[in-house]
Amino acid sequence: MHNELLQLLSAIHPADPALRAPAQAHLDDLTKPQGSLGRLEEIALKYVLATGKLDPELSKKKICCFAADHGVAVEGVSAFPAEVTPQMVYNMLSGGAAINVLSRHAGADLAVVDMGVNHDFPDTPGLLKYKVKPGSANMASGPAMSEEDTLKALLRGVSIAYDAYDAGYHILGTGEMGIANTTPATALYAVLLGVPVESITGRGTGIDDERLQHKIEVIQRALAINAARCTAPFETLAALGGYEIAAITGFILGAASRKLPVVVDGFISSAGAVVALKLSPAVEDYLFFSHTSNEQGHRVIMQKLGARPILDLDLRLGEGTGAALAMQMIEASVKIYKEMATFSSAKISEKSAL
16 A cells, blocks of 8 residues: 555544543533434534544534546446536536535535546636546546556545645535546445445436446446456555545545544545545544435445435435535534533423423
8 A cells, every 4th residue: 555545544543432421421411301302412422522522613614526527428327428527617616506505505615626627727716726637537448547646636635634624624525526427436336345236326417227227337347347456445446436536535534634524425425435434444433424315326335334324305416515414414413512501500400301
């Protein structure tokens, strides 16, 4: 494994279990029946443990939408042409995409990150230009990326997380944009989690039955051609992934090394999270899976991980939309933890309150 990656992984540690008891005691002392706020209490507890602070802050939020093109798009696995990727990036930069609306609503800053879009963007506010190459190669005929380029993309994701930490952000969210990117995400799941391709391959941008079957066959071909390369998580990422997925992996690893919680968006972002988890299982302590995607297979993947996403709204857009929505639930949970009176402070008898 590459030295830079090894150094990064050595900096990631599980959340401090010593905080669990006092944080839980505080939740139990809030003026309510114990456990009556259900998952809000679970989310608050996880946030406390992730930050390593019994009095954590959650006001400064940021979502990064990583964009890249994919060579496998030439196989006809998407209902839309690759040209839509830069068009959607421009839509985000002008403030007109769903993620713009929802990030504004959540009070979260938004950055669009060009990791590998086949287009040269002018310098624009809100755009981070971290392009490694103008799109991955066709994974159905060979490796999607070289290991060297994969490491570049991953480490650039790390640096974005570090910059956010240095800027004082309390929580980060992932998003993505890239035509055909459900195809590499599905391939990564199949290898890293050992699930059958046909059980998790979905319609992405809305393909019909015939093209869905073709998409399954393309993924199976990619797995066969790259079988010898898929020996470990990083190598599998290089063979089957994409530049935005590699950057999301690094973004998550970098954030975890700084004890900075990350809200993972949907189907594609979760693929980056799976790679990160395979590289460092301790990452789990810093991840909040935002929602169960309506993309076929995401529920299977979440069950495989033992994860329970915060929302289930039949979303399948990506961009970070689920992360923006779930951030608001996490923020509400932390406010309950921090702002609600306790029986002790309010001088209320628990018996009379119940």
